[in-house]
Structures are given as structure tokens and as C-alpha cells.
Amino acid sequence: MNGTTTFPDAHDGSPWEELVTVALLGTDRRPVPRLAAGQEAPVALLDAAAVETVRRRAGLRPAQAAPRPAPAAEDTRPPLPRAAARRLAMLLADRPGTGGGRRGTAPDLMELLPQWLAMANAHGFAAPPEALPALLDAARGRTDLRPAALTFAGPRALWLARLNPDWRFALRAAPGGGTEAPDHQDTERVRRLWQEGLFAERVALLSAIRAREPAAARELLDTTWTTERAEDRLMFLDSLRSGLGAADEPFLERALTDRSRNVRATAAELLSALPGSALAARMADRAASCVALDHTRAVPAIVVEPPHECDADMERDGVVAKAPSGRGERSWWLGQLVEAAPLGSWSRRFGGRTPEEIVALPVADDWQGELHAAWCRAAVRQRDGGWSRALLGVPSLPEAAGPGAVSLAERAKLLATLGAHERAEWVAGFIATHGLSEAFQLLGVCAVPWSPALGRAVVDALNIARDAGSYPWSFSGVMGLAERCLDPSEAERLNALTATPEEAEDASPGSGGYWAEAFQRLVTTLRLRAAMREELASP
Known part of the structure; x- marks a missing residue:
């Protein structure tokens, strides 16, 4: 041997x-x-x-080496400051569930990663090459991270994604699958890519041109519109939302006769977002025939007579004839007509009244909920701040709802049409009156960091909840938002809440200690966010 x-x-x-x-x-x-x-x-x-x-x-036979991949495109952005690079490594090393059990006072680092990425992108920094695998793994597991993570990762991430199947999502998320779209003035390259490219490349090309030259994008789409598949026509049509204007009306009017019901509905929705369009005028006439002001009463009131049928012309203009299960047909048709009618037409219809005065009018025969809900949808679609304010009403109303907003989701959508400062002021007033039990969805539409007034309202409401003897996990959603959205400068003011208070006799057992722990975590997280901001701002 x-x-x-x-x-x-x-x-x-x-x-x-x-x-x-x-x-x-x-x-x-x-x-x-x-x-x-x-x-x-x-x-x-x-x-x-x-x-x-x-x-x-030793027993393996040598094989011919595979061709070496082309080097990644150069990333010319400045590198991260060293402290910020170390912080990124810490954020990426944190994984949900690694601590087990209660979080205690430790910040949730993964929930701070989106904010860190947003700040890093605002400074224009490039990602450290050694952090890219962990960054791509994090974005793979959380779709909400992908836009900011891929922007920060830059061209090297796309290079890596072509080599690792686990990261192929980066190619799908990148415009044109990671390839650079041609300039809209390069007509030959644009034509070739539009006619021969993959679907994702064509969508990216259309979106890129639409952002720079809306008319050129619409004309490009028109060249192949009749030969596209129905599902592709729907996606291409959706790209016209960006830069939507009166010049798009003729194309959208033709799309109202499309073979696909979804395409027709989308075209009608886009046209109704143009208050000066012919479709909007047709809808206004139909809605006016159903909604009128009755002056014969002691107090003028709105009377409603919904449509008796949904004719072919209404269907052509996007009205869906078949009502959802449990919904009356006539009320379903009425809602669609009012939703698509220009909001400005109601002031003319009701004698020059303002939106606030119109919303305050009584509505006969229990039609108020249906009518106001349709006006809410119209205000959101048409981005009409005046009508949104009228429908939201005063945040301190005792019924915890405006005269027209019938759900938290609708109130959140109406708030999104207002400016950041006005949104924060309204939500602060709502919380001051009604507390936090219904505020989570409304807080989600407020700009970050929260304004001082909104931050004070949230903290005061949390303090009141603590004094009432409840457990902090009843407000875990709001507490999590506070950790991410409160201005870091609030940390010092919150120090007084980190001590364990004396528990009242009717308080839940141990609630004081749990609240102290929650506030300690909040303060620790705010200080960490302040440190993150300083590290990224350092030279």
C-alpha cells in the first residue's frame, strides 16, 4: 500500500x-x-x-475557467463617513426575532434602516462594497426597503444581482432591468427598444420619457396601442398618471372604447381627474340630474334621486353597471357619477355656496352617507384641498369624524391632499380631543419628523394612557411610529417619563414598569436617530 x-x-x-x-x-x-x-x-x-x-x-480534473465577468460600472458618489459605515453595519446585522421575548429598552434597528437609507441617499453617499451583500439580503426580505436600498447600493448592486439568483429582484426593480434607457431625442434607439424590448424595459422607457416629455411618451404609446395586449395596455395607460394634462384628453377619449373593461375604467378615471375634460362635464350633467337643492323646505336641503338605469353611454364613460354584493344598484351608480363629477360644479349648482356650506347642508332621505362618501373620493381623485378641508371638518368634533368622512381610511386619504403642516395640525387636534385609539392610520400620512405640535400631542396622549393604568402594548403601533417619527430633539423632554411611576390602585399590575421601559426605549431610539444624523453629516 x-x-x-x-x-x-x-x-x-x-x-x-x-x-x-x-x-x-x-x-x-x-x-x-x-x-x-x-x-x-x-x-x-x-x-x-x-x-x-x-x-x-487531487482527483478532480481541471476544467476550463469561465470567462471573467465584466467589471461593475464605477460609482462616482462620495464614500460614507467611517462612523456612518460602522452604523450601517450595525443596522444590517440586526435581524427580527434575534433577541427573543420582550424588546426591553433596546431600539429596533431594522425599523431604523429605512430612515438611515433615506438620509444617506439625501447626502448622495455611495454604499461600501463590503456592505452590499447584507444590504441586498435585507432588501430581498423587505419590499419596502427596496427603492431606497437599491438607490443607495448603486450600480454595483445590479452587477452582483446578475451573478446571484437570490438578488434578481434588484434587476426587476431597476428601470429597464438595470439597463440605461436611451435619451428620448435618440429616436432610433427609442423606436428599437419600444418595438423589440422586454416588457419591463418598455415600461421603464415610457415612464422615463413621460417624466421628461409627456407628449413624446403619449405619442410613442400611440404608435403601437392597437397591437398591444390588454394587460399591457393597462400598464402603459397607468404611466400617463405622471404629468397628466389636458393634452392627454383625445388619447384617453379613444381609450374609452377599448375592448378591455379595465382599460376603459382606467381611462375614465384619468379623464375624471381632469376637471375640464368632456367626460367630467358629462358626469357633472348626470350627477346634477340626480342631486339638487330643495328650496321649498323651511331649511334648504339636498335631495337625491339616483339613476334608474345604467345606459350604454354611462358604461362607456367608466360607470360599472354591476354593483358589488350587498350594494344597491342605484346607490352604486350614483356614487360613481358624483365621484367623477368636477367638484367645482357643485358650487355653481348650489348658488355659489362654498364647500363648507355645501357639506353642512342637510341631505334628505338618508342619502348623506352615500353622497358625502362620493365627495370624499372625488376630493382625493382631484386633489382638491378645499373640499378635503370641508369634508374633514374640525378635528375636535365630538363624533370623532368630519361631516363627510365616514371612515378612518377616508380621513387619511383626505389628509394626504393637504400640505404637511396642515396635516400635522389637524391630526394633533384630533389626538388632543379623541386620544390615540383611532389615530394610528392618521399618523401614517404625516410627514417625518413630526412637527413639534404633533409630537407633543402624541406624547401627551401616551402619558395620559399611562396615568390611566393601561398597558403600553395597547398602543404599540403608535409607540413604534413615535420611535421612527418624533423629532430626535424631543429626547431630553421625554427623560422625565422614563422613571417608574407609582401605580394607582386600579392600574393594571406592573403597568408602570412596562411604561417606563417603553419610554426608555423611545428615548434611546431618539438619541440613536440623532447620532445617525450627525454621523451622516460629518465630513
């Missing part, structure tokens, strides 16, 4: 399989082959495995 160690055959005659079997069963239950006298069995097993590994590798 020339000194070569041999092993008895295992199941397939492989010495390696025999060694694996010994390792799995243990050296106490299975003897190590060719164990030398005085040698410890575990050490002998490892020595034999090392020898067998070298022998197996």
Missing part, C-alpha cells in the same frame, strides 16, 4: 461516506477505520477526514 491508509467500504464503497457515517453516529458507537494504537478516536477521525479531503480534491 506504500504507506497509504485505506478504509473499508461504506454503503457505496466510498471511504468518505464511511467517515461521514462515523461522524454522525459518534466514535463511541462506530469505530474509526484503521485507528492507530494510542490514538484518540475523535482526533483520528478528523485526521482521516483531512487526508480524504485532499485525496478527493
Whole structure:
């Protein structure tokens, strides 16, 4: 044998399989082959495995090397400051559930990663190459991270994504699959890509041109419109939302006769967002025939007579004839007509009254909810701040709802049409009156960081909840938002809340300690956010 160690055959005659079997069963239950006298069995097993590994590798035949991939495109952005790079590594190393049980006072680092990425992108920094794998893994698991993460990762992320199937989402998320769209003035390249490119590339091309030259994008779409598949026409049509204007009306009017019902509905929705369009005028006439002001009453009131049928012209203009289950047909048709009618037409219809005065009018025969809900949808679609204010009403109303907003979701959508300062003031007033039980959805539409007034309202409401003796996890959603959205400068003011208060007799057992822990975590998180901001701002 020339000194070569041999092993008895295992199941397939492989010495390696025999060694694996010994390792799995243990050296106490299975003897190590060719164990030398005085040698410890575990050490002998490892020595034999090392020898067998070298022998197996030596038996491989060399193959022709694969071609070396082209280098990644250069990232010319400035590198991260060292402190910020260390912070990024800490944020990426945190994983949900690694701590187990209660969080205690430790900040949730993964929830701070989106904010860190937004700040890093605002400064225009490039991602450290060594952080890219962990960054791509984090974005793979959380779709909400992908836009900011891929912007920060830059061209190297796309280069890596072409080499690792686990990161292919980066290619799908990048415009044109990571390829650069041609300039809209390069007509030959644009034509070739539009006619021969993949669907994702064509969508990216259309969106890019639409952002720079809305008319050129619409004309490009018109060249192949009749030959596109219905699902593709719908996606292409959706790209016209960006930069939507009166010049798009003729194209959208033609789309009202499309073979696809979804395409027709989208075209009608876009046209109704143009208050000066012919469709909007037709809808205004139809809605006016259903909604009128009755002056014969002691107090003028709105009377409603919904449509008796949904004719072909209404369907052409986007009215869906079949009502959802549990919904009356006539009220369903009425809502669609009012939703698509220009809001400015109601002031003319009701004698020059303002939106606030119109919303305050009584509505006969229990039609108020249906009518006001349709006006809410119209205000959101037409981005009409005046009507949104009227429908939201005063935040301190005792019924915790405006005169027209019938749900938290609708109120949140109406708030989104207002400026950031006005949104924050309204939500602060709502919280001051009604507390936090219904505020979570409304807080989600407020700009970050929260304004001082909104931050004070949230903290005061949390303090009131603590004094009432409830547990903090009843407000975990709001507390999580506060950690991410309160201005970091609020940390010092919150220090007084981190002490464990004396518990009232009617308080939930241990609630004071849990609240102190929650506020300690909040303060710690705010200080961490302040440190993140300073690290990114340092030279």
C-alpha cells in the first residue's frame, strides 16, 4: 500500500461516506477505520477526514475557467463617513426575532434602516462594497426597503444581482432591468427598444420619457396601442398618471372604447381627474340630474334621486353597471357619477355656496352617507384641498369624524391632499380631543419628523394612557411610529417619563414598569436617530 491508509467500504464503497457515517453516529458507537494504537478516536477521525479531503480534491480534473465577468460600472458618489459605515453595519446585522421575548429598552434597528437609507441617499453617499451583500439580503426580505436600498447600493448592486439568483429582484426593480434607457431625442434607439424590448424595459422607457416629455411618451404609446395586449395596455395607460394634462384628453377619449373593461375604467378615471375634460362635464350633467337643492323646505336641503338605469353611454364613460354584493344598484351608480363629477360644479349648482356650506347642508332621505362618501373620493381623485378641508371638518368634533368622512381610511386619504403642516395640525387636534385609539392610520400620512405640535400631542396622549393604568402594548403601533417619527430633539423632554411611576390602585399590575421601559426605549431610539444624523453629516 506504500504507506497509504485505506478504509473499508461504506454503503457505496466510498471511504468518505464511511467517515461521514462515523461522524454522525459518534466514535463511541462506530469505530474509526484503521485507528492507530494510542490514538484518540475523535482526533483520528478528523485526521482521516483531512487526508480524504485532499485525496478527493487531487482527483478532480481541471476544467476550463469561465470567462471573467465584466467589471461593475464605477460609482462616482462620495464614500460614507467611517462612523456612518460602522452604523450601517450595525443596522444590517440586526435581524427580527434575534433577541427573543420582550424588546426591553433596546431600539429596533431594522425599523431604523429605512430612515438611515433615506438620509444617506439625501447626502448622495455611495454604499461600501463590503456592505452590499447584507444590504441586498435585507432588501430581498423587505419590499419596502427596496427603492431606497437599491438607490443607495448603486450600480454595483445590479452587477452582483446578475451573478446571484437570490438578488434578481434588484434587476426587476431597476428601470429597464438595470439597463440605461436611451435619451428620448435618440429616436432610433427609442423606436428599437419600444418595438423589440422586454416588457419591463418598455415600461421603464415610457415612464422615463413621460417624466421628461409627456407628449413624446403619449405619442410613442400611440404608435403601437392597437397591437398591444390588454394587460399591457393597462400598464402603459397607468404611466400617463405622471404629468397628466389636458393634452392627454383625445388619447384617453379613444381609450374609452377599448375592448378591455379595465382599460376603459382606467381611462375614465384619468379623464375624471381632469376637471375640464368632456367626460367630467358629462358626469357633472348626470350627477346634477340626480342631486339638487330643495328650496321649498323651511331649511334648504339636498335631495337625491339616483339613476334608474345604467345606459350604454354611462358604461362607456367608466360607470360599472354591476354593483358589488350587498350594494344597491342605484346607490352604486350614483356614487360613481358624483365621484367623477368636477367638484367645482357643485358650487355653481348650489348658488355659489362654498364647500363648507355645501357639506353642512342637510341631505334628505338618508342619502348623506352615500353622497358625502362620493365627495370624499372625488376630493382625493382631484386633489382638491378645499373640499378635503370641508369634508374633514374640525378635528375636535365630538363624533370623532368630519361631516363627510365616514371612515378612518377616508380621513387619511383626505389628509394626504393637504400640505404637511396642515396635516400635522389637524391630526394633533384630533389626538388632543379623541386620544390615540383611532389615530394610528392618521399618523401614517404625516410627514417625518413630526412637527413639534404633533409630537407633543402624541406624547401627551401616551402619558395620559399611562396615568390611566393601561398597558403600553395597547398602543404599540403608535409607540413604534413615535420611535421612527418624533423629532430626535424631543429626547431630553421625554427623560422625565422614563422613571417608574407609582401605580394607582386600579392600574393594571406592573403597568408602570412596562411604561417606563417603553419610554426608555423611545428615548434611546431618539438619541440613536440623532447620532445617525450627525454621523451622516460629518465630513
